[in-house]
Amino acid sequence: MEGRLLGLLRHRRSQQRPHRSHQRNHRTRKTHRQRLPQPHQLPSPNAPHRRRPRCLQPHSTPKSRSSDDGDSYTVHLKDLDMPNTTFDRPDLSAFTRLDDLGLEVTGQRMWPDHAVLACRITGEDRWCRRCGCQGVARDTVIRRLAHEPYGWRPTILHVSVRRYRCQGCSHVWRQDMSQAADPRAKLSRAAVRWALTGLVVHHLTVARIAQALAVSWKSR
Numbered sequence: 001m002e003g004r005l006l007g008l009l010r011h012r013r014s015q016q017r018p019h020r021s022h023q024r025n026h027r028t029r030k031t032h033r034q035r036l037p038q039p040h041q042l043p044s045p046n047a048p049h050r051r052r053p054r055c056l057q058p059h060s061t062p063k064s065r066s067s068d069d070g071d072s073y074t075v076h077l078k079d080l081d082m083p084n085t086t087f088d089r090p091d092l093s094a095f096t097r098l099d100d101l102g103l104e105v106t107g108q109r110m111w112p113d114h115a116v117l118a119c120r121i122t123g124e125d126r127w128c129r130r131c132g133c134q135g136v137a138r139d140t141v142i143r144r145l146a147h148e149p150y151g152w153r154p155t156i157l158h159v160s161v162r163r164y165r166c167q168g169c170s171h172v173w174r175q176d177m178s179q180a181a182d183p184r185a186k187l188s189r190a191a192v193r194w195a196l197t198g199l200v201v202h203h204l205t206v207a208r209i210a211q212a213l214a215v216s217w218k219s220r
Helices: 002-016 020-027 189-200 206-213
Strands: 103-110 115-121 135-150 153-166 172-174
Touching: 103 153, 135 172, 135 189, 135 206, 189 206
Parallel strands: 115 153
Antiparallel strands: 103 115, 135 153, 153 172
């Protein structure tokens, strides 16, 4: 009887005790923990850094037309005909800087050796300078001025100046164009500034400046 009980106890202990192979597998089971790099695997401080190749996006790669017609171009994502462009409408008055002189270009004539610009005065001068009454436009006279050259081509201004007559005192006067030039002057204020800059800064001779302005060197 005692022998049977001891046999049962030994059998139960053998079932409850884990097998040695199972313990060994449990101890040697691999974990998912990330191992730290060894000292010899760390990069040295003086080693050059390698940059990863930059992956271009599909929209940033320029596309070219097949050279069937002998031409190629770059595709622009934005339409160049959009209304929110940075360009303004062409303005010859602003290009020649005549708007700073109170003038507006109304026409042009180009010759191989010089250019002529027809201009008018933007401001009106209808009030009499004696009695203060309003005057009536009588006629128009043309005043010729030498302007700063563009591309070393002499530029001449034909300014249309209106003459007014007062209805009260019959006084006759012309439009005020003192912003563009001095009275009885042959050079515009921009031409005088250009001549002084060429003489003082660029060390041009007086004869060269007079030739570029198409005037006599005695003109003022």
